[in-house]
Amino acid sequence: MWKRIVLYGTLLAAGTLLLQWLDYQRLVRSHIGDVYVFLIAGGFLVLGVWLGARGIARPAPRAFDGNPQAVAVLGLSPRELQVLEELLAGRSNQEIAERLGVSLNTVKTHVARLLEKLGAKRRGDAVARARELGIVR
Amino acid sequence: MWKRIVLYGTLLAAGTLLLQWLDYQRLVRSHIGDVYVFLIAGGFLVLGVWLGARGIARPAPRAFDGNPQAVAVLGLSPRELQVLEELLAGRSNQEIAERLGVSLNTVKTHVARLLEKLGAKRRGDAVARARELGIVR
DNA sequence: GCGGCAATCCCCCGAAAGGATGATTTGCGT
DNA sequence: ACGCAAATCATCCTTTCGGGGGATTGCCGC
Incomplete structure (x- = not known):
């Protein structure tokens, strides 16, 4: 700068x-x-x-900052954001559990909270909304 | 001009x-x-x-074509592309069936073919791959 | 006309995902 | 020290997905 x-x-x-x-x-x-x-x-x-x-023209191609405003408003925790990235990659709960080194149940609760915070009924829905909000790319 | x-x-x-x-x-x-x-x-x-x-800076936001090459190579039918768009929006099979005016079973077969053609195990996976291939935005 | 293909629908069944709760631990700020 | 939020794991139950068949219709090219 x-x-x-x-x-x-x-x-x-x-x-x-x-x-x-x-x-x-x-x-x-x-x-x-x-x-x-x-x-x-x-x-x-x-x-x-x-x-x-x-x-x-630099900021024109949309700088993906992760949209901290939306994240703060929705109250998404760091761990939930990690899980959200995994959802974006189309991974299963089991895969996410292994990749993050936690149990399947933990992933399920994280996903469940993401669903309610994002107002989604399905994981794919959550991904679509997160993309619209600019939280993920 | x-x-x-x-x-x-x-x-x-x-x-x-x-x-x-x-x-x-x-x-x-x-x-x-x-x-x-x-x-x-x-x-x-x-x-x-x-x-x-x-x-x-005008030409920077490049146009999105839908990548006909990849579609042709994978052999995706028009209807399957429609279903793919619905998957991108994070909709359930039932919703897709209603929106496209077909039965749930039909949607399931379309999705199943999309999964095998895209080499995906889950619908979210299929969406991720389709995005990487530039088939959807 | 026949073979191939896309599109449509059906059934069964196991696996994955989601909803509703409850509980424990840990770190952080007052 | 206390309260709170995040992260963790759990159980029970329902819904959705995905895999495995099979079947019909209509269209197109040879």
């Missing part, structure tokens, strides 16, 4: 210096000054396009 | 006129001219950011 700010700041400084230089040139030969004005405008336009493309 | 070109052209022309005016002002009161230079640079920078954000 700071790296990018420094980068952009440097670019701005460079652009400013360029402007100063161009301004000087323009004062010396004032007849062709309009050319430099266009160069300045074009240069900053290109710079802006570049910044916009990689700065603003 | 032409609409946008005309729009951008108009914006450029307006910016040029602004530049001309600012240039005149600068010549009159040459001491505060640097302020205008910064305004010009900033204005075009903002314009460029705007253009870059909505022009270049």
Whole structure:
């Protein structure tokens, strides 16, 4: 983050210096000054396009943060989120139990709580809702 | 497309006129001219950011095709694809039967064929695989 | 016309999933 | 020290899924 700010700041400084230089040139030969004005405008336009493309377009492809807001509102515990990931992968309760190193009964209670917290009647339903809420990808 | 070109052209022309005016002002009161230079640079920078954000970032959210290749290779029938969509939504066999206007048994056979064609043991597994293959979103 | 295929429906049965509770342990904040 | 939430495991019971058959209809290509 700071790296990018420094980068952009440097670019701005460079652009400013360029402007100063161009301004000087323009004062010396004032007849062709309009050319430099266009160069300045074009240069900053290109710079802006570049910044916009990689700065603003970055968050456009949807950053999957796991949507902490929704998680907090629903009151999903860390363990339940883990189980939710397993559900997303289409695993059975038994598989989840083995992968998480807990008993089948424990997985069943976690799944049951996920179902009620997400307002779902089936595990597939829970996955679909979680995806809509942006909790999982 | 032409609409946008005309729009951008108009914006450029307006910016040029602004530049001309600012240039005149600068010549009159040459001491505060640097302020205008910064305004010009900033204005075009903002314009460029705007253009870059909505022009270049446009093709980023790529279209979803449904991956006909994978469907053909797996030999998935149209009806099976319909059922697959229902599975993605997390619906039960009974719900799917009602929504598609067929019997529960029919849905079960469709699901069973989807499972074997997708190499899945559970419906959730089938959904996960179909998503990986790009058949569904 | 016959073979193949998609789509439809049926039955049986075992396995998986879900609902309803209850209980224990552990860590965390007041 | 106490209360609370999370995590854990359990039991009993019902519903849903999935696997194994089998069967019919309609359409398409050879």
